[in-house]
Amino acid sequence: MVVSRVFPYAGSGYLISSPNSVLFLRSATAPVAAELWQHLRGSAGFSRVLSSLLERAELDFTFATAAADATLVVARGFVVNDADGGLLADGVSALTWAEAKAPADARIILGESGEPTELPLRDGVTRAAGAMVEFGLADEEVSGADEPLSELQQALAPVLANDTPSLSGATIPTELADEAPAFAESSGLGGAAEFALPTDISEQPEEFLNPSTDEQSFAQAQPGQVLATLCDAGHPNPPERAICERCGAELNNPLVSIDQPTIGELLFSHGERVELENDVIVGRRPCGEARPGRKTPFFVKVPSPNQEISRVHCEVRVEGWSAEVVDRDSNNGTYVLRAGEDPVRVAPEHPLKLVHGDVVDLGENVTFQVRLYF
Secondary structure (H helix, E strand, O other): OEEEEEEEEEEEEEEEEOOOEEEEEOOOOHHHHHHHHHHHOOOOHHHHHHHHHHOOOOOOEEEEEEOOOOEEEEEEOOEEEEOOOOEEEEOOOOOOOEEEEEOOOOEEEEEOOOOEOOOOEOOEEEEEEEEEEEEEOOHHHHHOOOOOHHHHHHHHHHHHOOOOOOOOOOOOOHHHOOOOOOOOOOOOOOOOOOOOOOOOHHHOOOOOOOOOHHHOOOOOOOOOEEEEEEOOOOOEEOOOOOEOOOOOOEOOOOOEEEEOOOOEEEEEOOOOEEEOOOOEEEEOOOOOOOOOOOOOOEEEEOOOOOOOOOOOOEEEEEEOOEEEEEEOOOOOOOEEEOOOOOOEEOOEOOOEEOOOOOEEEEEOOEEEEEEEOO
């Protein structure tokens, strides 16, 4: 399922659209809206953005995303109706927030209705009072719509299992490549103000996604916890999932806050395997302290006969349902090798989001491969 069409209503809020999700904020800043748009396009976009929104009590929002067989809706400070006026979620009366599941082909009003702009929004950010959003099948889903579900599940099983060949040097299996989405410009909207979207997320303020303790008067997911949806067997899944990753059961339960689950593992070239539940610090003689609200990091000591690898070389940080690598101002740098792309050097102290199959190279033939479960 995807977002088919988005028709903005003229106004001064922020409407943020990606291929799978649409978010409306009554009030925000342009840098915050642009940063959320970039996160929304990522592999863990919905869960990461939702966690950030729920941590900020002052932000009223409506948020809808396409799941496998439904449209997920979350609202705070807004009532969400379908295009025919039927109530979907009442985020005004709710003590915290309201959530609902709508049909997969839903037509939903996000924010407030009003005078429509001249052109629809495809993928980007614009000023608006709200929007009418249509969800539907992607082209590839339409072509396979008549196939039995069991056959589709069988065809997808190898992909969902994230099976990865064993690490050999720094060779990256091409089948693990995650296509990096191209940042498309938003459509021109008659009467709606637009702005240039920054391409470097490091230029954006961190206080929105990492509010101080004093600001967290409404923190549903405290540091060290994540928002999740559980199947009836208790298996945790990212909020946007409709089917349990572990057992395949349908997910119908409300969102809950849980301790940070294991989201993957790191496979080191010297044979060590580390689960991604807490932050991991890697180096010749790794040391360090836990981030605020987090557990003590796991330390991985790697061989460095020529001492080219720094004592504290890099860090893999677990951020909810995703992971990122940070170079700790190392001597010879930290490089990420991604299938089908040129190697990228990680800028010191600037996190780089990791995807399943990435290989991180520290030099001296020391690498580790990233395997993500979700």
